[in-house]
Amino acid sequence: MRKKIVAGNWKMNKTSEEAQALLSEVVNMVNDEITGDVEVVLCPPSIYLSAFRQYVPVGGKISIGAQNCHEKASGAYTGEISAPMIQSIGVDYVILGHSERRQYFGETNAQLAEKVNIALDNGLKPIFCCGESRDLRENGDYIGFVKDQITESLFHLSAESFANVVIAYEPIWAIGTGLTASSAQAQDMHFELRQHIASQYGDVVAQDTTILYGGSANEKNAAELFAQPDVDGGLIGGASLKSREFTNVIKARQ
Numbered sequence: 001m002r003k004k005i006v007a008g009n010w011k012m013n014k015t016s017e018e019a020q021a022l023l024s025e026v027v028n029m030v031n032d033e034i035t036g037d038v039e040v041v042l043c044p045p046s047i048y049l050s051a052f053r054q055y056v057p058v059g060g061k062i063s064i065g066a067q068n069c070h071e072k073a074s075g076a077y078t079g080e081i082s083a084p085m086i087q088s089i090g091v092d093y094v095i096l097g098h099s100e101r102r103q104y105f106g107e108t109n110a111q112l113a114e115k116v117n118i119a120l121d122n123g124l125k126p127i128f129c130c131g132e133s134r135d136l137r138e139n140g141d142y143i144g145f146v147k148d149q150i151t152e153s154l155f156h157l158s159a160e161s162f163a164n165v166v167i168a169y170e171p172i173w174a175i176g177t178g179l180t181a182s183s184a185q186a187q188d189m190h191f192e193l194r195q196h197i198a199s200q201y202g203d204v205v206a207q208d209t210t211i212l213y214g215g216s217a218n219e220k221n222a223a224e225l226f227a228q229p230d231v232d233g234g235l236i237g238g239a240s241l242k243s244r245e246f247t248n249v250i251k252a253r254q
């Protein structure tokens with residue numbers, strides 16, 4: 001059975017005080033209002049991971065995720081954080097290959113394959129992001145492009161390892177733009193990606209893979225997106241920075 005997940009990617013937002021306030025609001029609302037079997041993953045800036053881990057009980061409805069890790073375990077990489085460090089403070093997930101990291105930090109599919117490996121080797125579950133640009137959506141083989149991202153960064157994994165990966169389809173043209181993919185566009189791509197996973201790992205693994213949608217998802221469009229058979233949840237940016245709205249998105253998934 002695949003998991004339903006709603007993850008909040010806070011990106012580079014919130015001071016310490018603001019982060020603590022938002023965290024406590026989200027924790028209270030989730031505890032009071034969420035009764036279903038949806039897993040909530042909070043991905044704050046890395047500087048707050050340790051405090052979040054201490055505040056959020058292990059094994060509850062809320063898990064903690066990092067937004068990135070380096071592909072090496074340790075060494076002279078000033079400013080970076082490693083998968084063993086993230087694991088050592090009890091974090092559960094790590095977002096890898098977000099389009100902002102691909103765009104601004106030049107991350108490649110091959111490098112992401114290494115990041116996926118070191119995350120899995122250290123017991124972290126990757127939330128692997130993929131998605132096409134607007135230009136590709138309008139003029140190119142955008143489905144092939146997204147399938148290639150998955151092939152090149154994930155298909156070297158054994159089926160056993162792949163089972164720990166969550167996929168997040170985030171069309172770049174929908175991120176932070178207010179332009180959500182329609183529920184039909186999201187479903188079409190998620191269906192294609194599940195077929196692609198089946199071609200490598202078989203139907204059982206493909207059916208068990210959690211595929212999240214991300215890109216201007218909010219309390220207004222979440223229910224329709226999550227009603228699609230291949231959309232298992234969301235990776236939420238802007239709307240995860242407001243406790244009431246984020247909780248409403250989670251409610252739409254439970």
Ligand SMILES: O=C(CO)COP(=O)(O)O
Nearest residue numbers: 009175176215216237238
């Ligand atoms: O990039 C995203 C989540 O990782 C989506 O961001 P928005 O929800 O702000 O469009």
